Amino acid sequence: MEKSILITGGARSGKSTLAERLALRPTGRAVYIATAEAYDAEMEARIAEHRARRGPEWHNLAAPLDLVGALEASDGGDPRLVDCLTLWLTNLMLGGHDWRVEADRLVVALSRQQAPVLFVTNEVGAGIVPENRLAREFRDAAGWLNQSVAGACEAVFLCVAGYPIKVKPNEHSF
Amino acid sequence: MEKSILITGGARSGKSTLAERLALRPTGRAVYIATAEAYDAEMEARIAEHRARRGPEWHNLAAPLDLVGALEASDGGDPRLVDCLTLWLTNLMLGGHDWRVEADRLVVALSRQQAPVLFVTNEVGAGIVPENRLAREFRDAAGWLNQSVAGACEAVFLCVAGYPIKVKPNEHSF
Amino acid sequence: MEKSILITGGARSGKSTLAERLALRPTGRAVYIATAEAYDAEMEARIAEHRARRGPEWHNLAAPLDLVGALEASDGGDPRLVDCLTLWLTNLMLGGHDWRVEADRLVVALSRQQAPVLFVTNEVGAGIVPENRLAREFRDAAGWLNQSVAGACEAVFLCVAGYPIKVKPNEHSF
Numbered sequence: 076m077e078k079s080i081l082i083t084g085g086a087r088s089g090k091s092t093l094a095e096r097l098a099l100r101p102t103g104r105a106v107y108i109a110t111a112e113a114y115d116a117e118m119e120a121r122i123a124e125h126r127a128r129r130g131p132e133w134h135n136l137a138a139p140l141d142l143v144g145a146l147e148a149s150d151g152g153d154p155r156l157v158d159c160l161t162l163w164l165t166n167l168m169l170g171g172h173d174w175r176v177e178a179d180r181l182v183v184a185l186s187r188q189q190a191p192v193l194f195v196t197n198e199v200g201a202g203i204v205p206e207n208r209l210a211r212e213f214r215d216a217a218g219w220l221n222q223s224v225a226g227a228c229e230a231v232f233l234c235v236a237g238y239p240i241k242v243k244p245n246e247h248s249f
Numbered sequence: 250m251e252k253s254i255l256i257t258g259g260a261r262s263g264k265s266t267l268a269e270r271l272a273l274r275p276t277g278r279a280v281y282i283a284t285a286e287a288y289d290a291e292m293e294a295r296i297a298e299h300r301a302r303r304g305p306e307w308h309n310l311a312a313p314l315d316l317v318g319a320l321e322a323s324d325g326g327d328p329r330l331v332d333c334l335t336l337w338l339t340n341l342m343l344g345g346h347d348w349r350v351e352a353d354r355l356v357v358a359l360s361r362q363q364a365p366v367l368f369v370t371n372e373v374g375a376g377i378v379p380e381n382r383l384a385r386e387f388r389d390a391a392g393w394l395n396q397s398v399a400g401a402c403e404a405v406f407l408c409v410a411g412y413p414i415k416v417k418p419n420e421h422s423f
Numbered sequence: 424m425e426k427s428i429l430i431t432g433g434a435r436s437g438k439s440t441l442a443e444r445l446a447l448r449p450t451g452r453a454v455y456i457a458t459a460e461a462y463d464a465e466m467e468a469r470i471a472e473h474r475a476r477r478g479p480e481w482h483n484l485a486a487p488l489d490l491v492g493a494l495e496a497s498d499g500g501d502p503r504l505v506d507c508l509t510l511w512l513t514n515l516m517l518g519g520h521d522w523r524v525e526a527d528r529l530v531v532a533l534s535r536q537q538a539p540v541l542f543v544t545n546e547v548g549a550g551i552v553p554e555n556r557l558a559r560e561f562r563d564a565a566g567w568l569n570q571s572v573a574g575a576c577e578a579v580f581l582c583v584a585g586y587p588i589k590v591k592p593n594e595h596s597f
Contacts, residue, residue: 202550376550
């Protein structure tokens, strides 16, 4: 198994399910690092739904902001699954943090990890340009973050209708 | 030819053209199962445009809701092309039907088909999260439906700028 | 190197960076054909950012409308990079030009080029259907334009998180 994997895709493309399956492969146990914060009932329902799908083989951590801290605290054992980078970015931006600085810290921390790390993230830039300026800034930031983490990961997959397309490495890299 | 194929992609990515070419390959004839209903002039123009591209080698059926019935009524001969799943989902949701029940019925019906079936569907989840709650529910439902039908199909393609990327099966399945 | 390449992808998916790297490969020099027009400060910042990334090995041309003229004027030497087709389409539509006629002229002109041409374009059709009619027309037009140019190019890549997936040619073409 690669030591660091990024799984990206659109909404409901099966990213989390694939990531969970991969994360459990080495030892049958894994650490789930949730970046979600329940701002409203809709988000609460999503979190509950995700948690219900996972069983006792998962150790759950919450890291809405301090993702680097959660990775360092959980290193040395089972694989870690970070779900997801776009919610982490949302939390950073809403909290007034500099996401570029945090993204750089994440990339540096990733290079120090012993146990595998899997990241789930979202494709948000393949629709029409949003009219809302904040939405445009968010989709730009999400694109940069995905590129940055993809560059630091050994493998990258794009998930479509529940199935992965290998993006990195592939025979067309240039 | 695979007995069941899902072709997904963004708007105007060439999905229907590819699906039509594939559907005609075995016998030079095929059944077109349209799920579209013309609610307004814009939709009417789209339907007319699609129909104009197809010739007399097509037998046309309309199935805005009863897709399972149309598949069963047309089985045993030429390939069937269902265009498209996202409009079928729209019709189900607008009509107050339980799309999960209908999706399960579709998957069961698919396993009983003798003649090939091709489905066209849309990628709608790779843009920014919609502000409109109904739009969010629709894109979640579309993602689930695509995963569900993809899981039941022998082959899945993602269409980009008129060209297909094979998503299932591929060497990276896990 | 292929004589004509289309690189598509979502916002901030690394398309321009990849296209620039490819364009410089043959001779270490290239022509940058910018289609952007700075309508506002946000767009000006984007143009400045792109230009700052490029060095003196680039010869810069502006072609907000007359892309065919720019290709013909720059032919016979270094590779040309057109960045990007979706902004060119925007300019054509805003200026009241017939983009279909211009797209056909582009495809014809492309077949006459001696030096390589790389096009950058955007995936804009994989989000939810826009409520705004003009936005729907634009995303349809962008999809048609991408298909049209992809059909005329020797190679097509989809860019995801900074990495290319080869779309054309691939072993699944049909």
